[in-house]
Amino acid sequence: MRTMTRAVLVGLLATLAAAPPASAETVRIGFITSLSGPAGIIGKHMKDSVELALDHLGRRVGGLDVEVIYGDDQQKPDVGKQVADEMLKKHKVHFVSGIIWSNVMLAVAPVVTRERVFMIGTNAGPHQLAGKDCSEYFFTTSWQNDQTPEAMGKYMTDQGLTDVHIMAPNYAAGKDMLSGFKRYFRGRIIAEVYTQVNQPDYQAEISQIRAANPKAVFVFYPGAMGIQFVKQYAQAGLREQIPLYSVYTIDEVTLPALKEAALGIWETRYWSPDLSNEANTKYVSDFRKKYGYTPAFYGAQSYDGVMLIDAAVRAVKGDLANKAGMIAAMRKADYKSTRGPYKYNLNHFPIENFYLLKTVRTPEGEFAMQIQKTVFENHKDAYAKDCGMQW
Amino acid sequence: MAISRRAIVLAAGAVLLALVPPVAGLLNQPFYVDLFRRMMIFAIAALSLDLILGYGGMVSFGHAAYLGIGAYAVGIFAFYGVDNGFLQWSVAIAASAAAALVIGVISIRTSGVYFIMITLAFTQMLYYLGISLETYGGDNGMPLKTRSQFAGLVDLRNPSAFYYVVLALLLLFLLLGRRLVDARFGMVIRSARSNEPRARAIGFAPFRYKLAAFVLAGGACGLAGALLANQTEYLTPDFMHWTRSGEIMFMVILGGMRTLFGPVLGAVVLLGLEDVLSALTEHWQIILGPFLVVVVLFAKRGLFGLVSRDG
Amino acid sequence: MLLVLEQGLNGLQYGVMLFLMAAGLTLVFGIMNLVNLAHGSLYMVGAYLATAFARWTGSFVLGALLALPATLLVGVVVEVIALRTLYERDHLDQVLATFGLILFFNELVAIVWGRAAIYTSLPPSLSGSFVLLPGLRYPTYRALVILVGVAAAVFLYVLVTSTRLGMLIRAGASNRTMVAALGVNIRRLYTLVFGLGAALAGLAGLMAGPIYAVQPGMGEQILIQVFVVIIIGGIGSIRGAVAGAMVVGMVDTLGRAFLRPTLSTIVSPAAADKAGPALASMLIYLMMAAVLFFRPQGLFPTRGR
Known part of the structure; x- marks a missing residue:
């Protein structure tokens, strides 16, 4: 019995100690998507695209070292919220990104933006977040559902x-x-x-x-x-x-x-693999080369998500505390998007073709x-x- | 000695759980307060299931229904701007108990696998009902704008305060559950599990006792649902999905049936494993699945049986 | 009127699929007293194997013929490794252990074939539709499903009523100790019955492949309905499985087709639009609760359970 208690305590302390220390030189991105279960295939398109984006950026985001922590929401809103809490409080991320499902997004986005952390959606675009529940800290690289x-x-x-x-x-x-x-x-x-x-x-x-x-x-x-x-x-x-x-x-x-x-x-x-622009051609051909299959729009949006973050961090010269500066930078959408150039609407949803x-x-x-x-x-x-x- | 050993485990568990917020604070890892709070909420749900499953022998495959009803009770009140926690939580308990009464009256007439399936069927109906409630978000569910308010008594927005509320409720249910199963009531439902005709022969009407246990368990799980809504600050019909019922059931078995404390351990271990494994590999279910099988096959009395080997 | 007939055929076809799944499940339950949630996984395995073999041999029929014994084999292996020890356990342990098997199989399939739904081909002769009656075109493949399903039902009926194996199955279902006492190798009988159930699930799966999406977790989409079927029919009874499958197939199909239009003649069309789909999805569960309320052992109760 006593050994059991000790084991639990030691285990607990070990997990706590294993958590990464907060450091200023690394951009930490928590990428939440569905990795297990039937929807795991969408998660795979997204995760592979994030990795490709990091390759293209030379494994640095905005000139800083980068660490991406992937989280599995299991397609359940409460698990998504739990994972988001973990990203915020344990990994102390600067950006949360990803999220396929509207219901998971509705559960996660307020929790993230409340902490004044950026939520970069790369798929779900529920109308609440485009309308009355919009936030300075919420951006999406996809679309509004409608x-x-x-x-x-x-x-x-x-x-x-x-x-x-x-x-x-x-x-x-x-x-x-x-x-x-x-x-x-x-x-x-x-x-x-x-x-x-x-x-x-x-x-x-x-x-x-x-x-x-x-x-x-x-x-x-x-x-x-x-x-x-x-x-x-x-x-x-x-x-x-x-x-x-x-x-x-x-x-x-x-x-x-x-x-x-x-x-x-x-x-x-809004996008297709055959959409002809420089960024997209590079994305699609390198994606096919690296993974051997054709990416879907879920992937293109996730690739764009990393690029948008890169542009934001670059604009503030790596000063991750300068959130106003990053908001201003992201509003310009000044990066090479796979859909071609676009502008942000007042609610941080793209105005796009x-x-x-x-x-x-x-x-x-x-x-x-x-x-x-x-x-x-x-x-x-x-x-x-x-x-x-x-x- | 038997009792003391169990008591030690219990006390040690309570102390460990009580230490989570200060230790997490010390290590600057507030996330663990959230994680353990979530574990304890599911522990309450598992505990309530143990009452009917372990003691009453009623294998309910629809316990997630009450989790959903409790959550919706809080959510619907909050939707209309009523955030009084006393009211929300009482209605959560009452509504789940009422649903359990209706489901119980019909289901307890059946037994064995029919009982498993009819409880499942009712939960499926409630799940589809939840999806069709468009006002409350349909399948998307809806956010809980504010956590339940207790007239300034406690502030659930404070993670530690909320944590201790959940811990207190968990301990309360453990004590109440203990009292209940040791009382005449508990003896009747236990005897009904092992030999229903005999119980009837010595003059008890097991149906009524079983129904009462079913309703109590539903109410308790409804409270867990209310807590879960506050924990997630979001609620969806997904709380009532049948796999969720399976998970709660597994917490009971993993920890050890008919022990009350076992399900608590089961909830902590299962959710802990999920958190650790899913960080390691996206194929974590291929580890969790056989783990389930092995526990069922070889650890008949669950983890609690291993920890407190005293019968 | 033709539409009602066509929807009736659709209901029959859905019922046939349900029956193939239900027959294996109810046999295994009736004889070994085992609640097998992983039955849906065998259905999934059947669909995957048929697709894989069809791709390998280049022939849909060959693929199907190979997949059947292969699924039977998978069933036997699962029985011997994991399920054999569960027969004497209570239903609770069985539900949980087989729930674990579901997780395992879904992940295994995801690792082997990937998480994306895979492509299942049909020979051109089967992929179109034909004129069944003047004014009524019906998909060829669905007609084939009905034929195969009915043939399988007849085969099962003959097997159970007029062969030695069937006699043992019937005897095993009513008195297992007696069968063992008579010198029958009960373990081998159990393995055989489980394999048979697995092959039936595999048959349902391989026929489902060209219609449904072949992907991890496909078994759970149909599993719950199959349980409703055997509960309504009475667990352990093949006759019950036939009746239950037809009732569920018809009620579900006709409910989806006609409930909303019928409702809109009673209440306002807007209300019918809201209530119709919700009610249609709850219909079979309502029916199951109602059946159990009046007949707690299902429509065709088997003795001794």
């Missing part, structure tokens, strides 16, 4: 499409996506269907679509749900009959599992998403007006 479906709504309106069937999983993101779509879509919507989260089989819904025979179908089915829906849609023979338009459903993560089932399906997005993408078979016989045209130039999100920040 912007992408808005672009699709705009494009389908421009095409004169009407009698559209729209679908999404029955959860907050699904509802946001459809409301974003409806904000810009002017045609008639004949049915708005919400399915169960993580539902594997969509045949019942597909039969309903066939019976209703709409002119087009618009869906939001991220991850495995998208793979399932798109496969089943193609197998039912509907892909040739009723064109499918989607957002966050087909990307470089799901495409390898879909291949020809995704051919001809339309997406909108959105493109129409299509799944095609390349001459080499591979499947890829390719940019067809620009739908929005310098598109702002709808919530910035609710954010009181002025600068």
